[in-house]
Amino acid sequence: MEVIKRYKGNPILTKDDIPYDVVTVHNAAVVKYGDEYMMVFRSHRRNGRSILGLARSKDGFSFKADPEPFMTPATEGEFAEYEAFGVEDPRITVIDGEYWMTYSAYSQHGVRIGLAKIKEFKQIERFSLITEADYRNVVLFPEKINGRYIRLDRPHSEISPWSVWISYSPDLRHWGDSKLIMKPVQYHWDEMKIGPGAPPIKTDKGWLNIYHGVFPTMDGSVYRLGVALHDLKDPSKIIGRSDDWILQPEEPYEITGYVHNVVFTCAAVPYKDDELLIYWGGADTVMNVGTAKISDLVNMCLK
Ligand code: BMA
Numbered sequence: 001m002e003v004i005k006r007y008k009g010n011p012i013l014t015k016d017d018i019p020y021d022v023v024t025v026h027n028a029a030v031v032k033y034g035d036e037y038m039m040v041f042r043s044h045r046r047n048g049r050s051i052l053g054l055a056r057s058k059d060g061f062s063f064k065a066d067p068e069p070f071m072t073p074a075t076e077g078e079f080a081e082y083e084a085f086g087v088e089d090p091r092i093t094v095i096d097g098e099y100w101m102t103y104s105a106y107s108q109h110g111v112r113i114g115l116a117k118i119k120e121f122k123q124i125e126r127f128s129l130i131t132e133a134d135y136r137n138v139v140l141f142p143e144k145i146n147g148r149y150i151r152l153d154r155p156h157s158e159i160s161p162w163s164v165w166i167s168y169s170p171d172l173r174h175w176g177d178s179k180l181i182m183k184p185v186q187y188h189w190d191e192m193k194i195g196p197g198a199p200p201i202k203t204d205k206g207w208l209n210i211y212h213g214v215f216p217t218m219d220g221s222v223y224r225l226g227v228a229l230h231d232l233k234d235p236s237k238i239i240g241r242s243d244d245w246i247l248q249p250e251e252p253y254e255i256t257g258y259v260h261n262v263v264f265t266c267a268a269v270p271y272k273d274d275e276l277l278i279y280w281g282g283a284d285t286v287m288n289v290g291t292a293k294i295s296d297l298v299n300m301c302l303k
Helices: 294-302
Strands: 004-006 026-033 036-044 050-057 063-065 086-095 098-107 110-119 123-129 149-153 164-169 176-182 193-196 201-203 206-217 220-230 238-241 263-270 275-282 286-293
Touching: 026 098, 026 275, 026 286, 036 086, 086 263, 098 123, 164 193, 176 238, 201 294, 206 263, 206 294, 220 263, 220 294, 238 294, 275 294, 286 294
Parallel strands: 026 086, 026 263, 050 086
Antiparallel strands: 004 286, 026 036, 036 050, 050 063, 086 098, 098 110, 110 123, 149 164, 164 176, 193 206, 201 206, 206 220, 220 238, 263 275, 275 286
C-alpha cells in the first residue's frame, strides 16, 4: 500500500511553466504565507548552474511562476565568492513568524549552507553562511528548544557514509555542540548516504523527519524518501525510524530526466487534519506533490 498518494495532476510545475529560460524545476521549498502557498524552486540554467525561482498557489497544487527569478548568486559582498557556481535546494522554516531559508551555495571552494531571511516574499536578506564546506541539506526546526535553535546537518566525509548530524545555536549564526544522530543502514534502501529532506514537522508523538536515502545500483544511484521520529524535547534522540521507504521513483517523471531515478524533497506542509502535502522533485527535472497521513508516517516510525 502506498503511504504517499501522488496527485493525479503531477508534475505540477515544469520548465514550460517558467517565463524565463531554465531547463529544470525541482527540489523546491514550499510554505504557507497568508492564504497562499509559496514555492521557491531550484532551476538549472543552460550553463549547468542553478538559480531559485518563485511560484504561488491558492490551493497547494496549481502554481504560477513569477515573471523573474527569485534568487540568483550574489555578485558582490561576502556571499559572492561562495555562490559563484549557483544556489540550490532551498528549505524554508517559519520561526516566530519569520521566514528563514537555507540553501546550498556552490563555488570553487565546495558547497556551503547559506541562511537568508525572506521578507514578504519580495526581498531576500542574506544573513550568514552557516557552515564551511562541504555541507548540503540543512533544515531548521521551527522553534527553539531549551533556549536554542536547532538544525539537522549533513556534512560530507571521506571515511564515513554521509549521515545526519544535529547542531545548536543561540542566534542562528553561531552553531555547535554537533553530533551524529543517524547513519545509512547497510544493505538497505538508504545504505549509501542519507540527508535531511523537509524541515521537521511537529506531531504529538515527536518531530517527523522526512529524509532522503540513496542506494547504489549497477544502473546508477536511486534516491528514495524515508521517515524518522525524533524526541520532542531532545531531537538528538531518535524514537524510531521506518524500515520501509515512503516514496521511490516509479512514475515516468521520476524515472527519466536530468538525473534518472530521483525523488528528492525539501518540503512538507500541514494540510488538512492529519494530512500533509509532500512536495518532491522528480528526476531533478519537475516538481510533484502528494498527500500522506501524518499518523501513517508516525506509525511507520514506531513499528
Ligand atoms: C544530490 C543533490 C540534489 C539532487 C540529487 C540527485 O546530491 O545534488 O540536489 O536532487 O543529488 O541528483
